[in-house]
Every structure is written in C-alpha cells, then in structure tokens.
Amino acid sequence: MIKIPLDKIIERIKNEKGVSEAEINEKIEKKLTQLSGLISKEGAAHIIANEYGVKLFENVQGKMKIENILSGMRSVETVGKVQRVFELREFDTGQRKGKVANFIIGDETGTIRIVLWNDQAEKINELSEGAIVRISGAYVRENQGRKELHLNERSKITLNPEGESIGEVKQFTTTRKDIKELQENDSNVEILGTVVQVYDLRFFEICPECNKRARLKDENTFACDQHGTVTPKYSYVLNFFIDDGTENIRSVCFRNQADRLLNLSEEEVLTLRENPEKLQQIKDGLLGNIVKLVGRVTKNQMFDRLEFMTQLVFPNPNPEEEVKRLNEEIQEIKNEV
Numbered sequence: 348m349i350k351i352p353l354d355k356i357i358e359r360i361k362n363e364k365g366v367s368e369a370e371i372n373e374k375i376e377k378k379l380t381q382l383s384g385l386i387s388k389e390g391a392a393h394i395i396a397n398e399y400g401v402k403l404f405e406n407v408q409g410k411m412k413i414e415n416i417l418s419g420m421r422s423v424e425t426v427g428k429v430q431r432v433f434e435l436r437e438f439d440t441g442q443r444k445g446k447v448a449n450f451i452i453g454d455e456t457g458t459i460r461i462v463l464w465n466d467q468a469e470k471i472n473e474l475s476e477g478a479i480v481r482i483s484g485a486y487v488r489e490n491q492g493r494k495e496l497h498l499n500e501r502s503k504i505t506l507n508p509e510g511e512s513i514g515e516v517k518q519f520t521t522t523r524k525d526i527k528e529l530q531e532n533d534s535n536v537e538i539l540g541t542v543v544q545v546y547d548l549r550f551f552e553i554c555p556e557c558n559k560r561a562r563l564k565d566e567n568t569f570a571c572d573q574h575g576t577v578t579p580k581y582s583y584v585l586n587f588f589i590d591d592g593t594e595n596i597r598s599v600c601f602r603n604q605a606d607r608l609l610n611l612s613e614e615e616v617l618t619l620r621e622n623p624e625k626l627q628q629i630k631d632g633l634l635g636n637i638v639k640l641v642g643r644v645t646k647n648q649m650f651d652r653l654e655f656m657t658q659l660v661f662p663n664p665n666p667e668e669e670v671k672r673l674n675e676e677i678q679e680i681k682n683e684v
C-alpha cells in the first residue's frame with residue numbers, strides 16, 4: 348500500500364481544487380468523527396480527496412522527482428546526482444550469503460538513499476560523487492522512518508544517461524523549534540532539551556539480510572516479508588521524554604541513534620538484554636543530559652499525543668554553537684524591532 352503523508356494529501360486537494368486548508372481539515376475531522384475509531388487521519392483524508400475528485404495515485408508512471416517518491420511504490424523511475432557513496436558490504440547469515448551497497452542521490456527537491464543487492468551491488472564501484480544516475484524499476488521501503496529506493500534483479504541503473512541534468516541539489520536543512528510549537532507531520536525539525544524520563548530499551552527481531560522487522564510465524568519461527576523464514580537478529584528502540592522548558596515530548600530513538608545517545612556500540616547495547624542492572628545504571632546516567640534531536644513529529648493515534656521520531660541525535664550539543672545560534676536569533680529580533 349502506498350503511503351501518502353497527510354500534509355501531501357491536503358496540499359494536493361488545495362492546489363487542484365482551490366479550497367482552503369481550514370475547509371479540508373474541517374471535512375477530515377468530520378469524517379473522523381463519523382467513522383470514529385475505524386480509520387486514521389490519513390484514511391479520512393483519502394476519502395475526502397476522493398469526494399473532491401482528486402486522484403492521488405495518478406501520474407505515478409514515468410520519471411519522478413525525489414520528493415514525490417512515496418513509501419510502498421513499486422517500479423519507480425528517478426534521476427539524481429550522486430551525493431555520497433558507501434562501501435560495499437558482504438554478509439553471511441549462515442543461511443544466506445550476499446552483498447549490499449548503498450549510495451545517496453539528490454535532485455532539486457530532496458535526497459534519497461539507493462540500496463543495491465547482490466550482483467547489482469558491484470555497480471557501486473562505478474559510481475562517484477557528482478555523477479548523474481537514472482534508476483528505474485526500483486521499489487520503496489521505509490527504514491526507521493526514512494524512504495529508501497531498493498533495486499532488485501529487474502531494476503536498472505544507468506550511469507550518466509543522455510540528456511539528463513540536475514540543478515542545485517536540495518540539501519537537508521533543519522528548523523529549530525520549541526517543543527510547544529511542534530505540530531503533527533513537522534519534518535526536519537530540531538529540538539534541544541533535557542532528558543527527564545527514560546523508559547526501557549525495547550528489543551525486537553529483525554531479518555539479518557534486510558534489517559526489516561521479522562514477524563513471529565509460529566512458535567520459535569520468524570519470517571521476513573521478503574526473505575521468508577530467517578534466524579532473526581535483534582534491533583532495539585529507546586523511548587524517553589525531553590523537556591525544553593516550554594513543553595515535553597516523548598521521543599523515540601531506533602538502533603543507530605540509540606547507540607549514539609547511549610555512547611555504546613551495537614554489541615554493547617545487545618548485551619544489556621541480559622543485564623538489567625547495567626541497563627538501569629545507563630538509563631539513570633542519561634537523566635538530566637542535554638541533547639539535541641533532529642527528526643519528525645508523528646501523532647500516536649492510540650494515546651492521542653505527539654511523539655518525536657529521532658533521525659539524528661546529538662548527545663553532547665556543542666555549547667559554543669548553541670550560544671552562537673542564540674546570538675543570531677537575538678540579532679534577528681533586534682533587526683525586526
């Protein structure tokens with residue numbers, strides 16, 4: 348199923364039908380009340396778009412700009428300029444051996460990670476920063492809240508395709524906000540606050556090949572949607588509250604970011620599964636720390652509250668940089684006055 352973010356649906360209706368955002372939101376709220384508990388806000392927005400006659404899935408054929416690539420899409424074609432190339436990695440899970448490589452491309456609308464598997468992975472050696480590539484027949488997977496384009500045997504990658512050029516690549520930029528200003532669907536926002544409460548580190552099973560969640564099939568057997576029965580590895584998520592004096596928010600850090608926050612390696616974190624005392628010590632040590640988080644804001648429907656999905660954590664934000672930012676903000680206010 349293709350996932351279109353709520354703000355994108357609203358934008359489409361607004362642009363195509365010329366109705367105000369307030370009017371669209373009102374209709375969505377009404378639909379939610381009507382079907383109370385049966386659908387999500389996105390689901391309600393889909394119905395409203397349909398009622399307005401806006402086709403959300405039209406024009407998914409052909410070349411797409413990166414910002415329009417959505418989770419769940421298959422057979423995606425896009426063109427971008429290579430931003431970063433990572434090293435080829437080989438894996439051996441005992442059951443399967445393979446290779447995986449990834450790189451990042453960008454266009455005028457954003458950037459996205461491209462993941463190459465097995466024979467395709469060798470192509471990473473032909474890529475260099477600044478080269479233009481065309482990707483076709485790729486599918487979109489979501490990894491820790493970020494979209495990735497994966498290539499399989501039928502997908503194509505073309506280096507320096509004829510007649511294609513890319514303007515200035517839109518880089519990742521963040522906006523600093525107070526926690527009380529945060530709104531559902533805010534993305535690339537930065538918050539700075541004190542860790543005031545830490546919950547347990549939760550461990551869960553993942554596929555050793557693609558790192559996606561592995562589901563319990565039957566007693567003691569785990570399966571991945573793509574790779575079938577697997578012997579799972581473990582991943583983890585850390586939940587905590589941070590407070591910046593204006594409000595507090597529950598924040599979520601997945602594996603890599605949890606490692607950064609705890610200042611531990613993956614192996615060290617995994618040993619905490621069997622060491623609750625050490626875990627308690629580490630959790631206590633986090634309390635009172637000042638951290639900077641970059642990420643996006645989601646609504647937890649079940650508890651009707653906002654949560655911060657961390658994409659990048661800075662466990663020791665540089666005080667000089669923060670003072671500089673504060674000075675710049677004061678300067679801006681002075682200029683406005």
Ligand SMILES: [Zn+2]
Nearest residue numbers: 554557571574
């Ligand atoms: Zn898998």
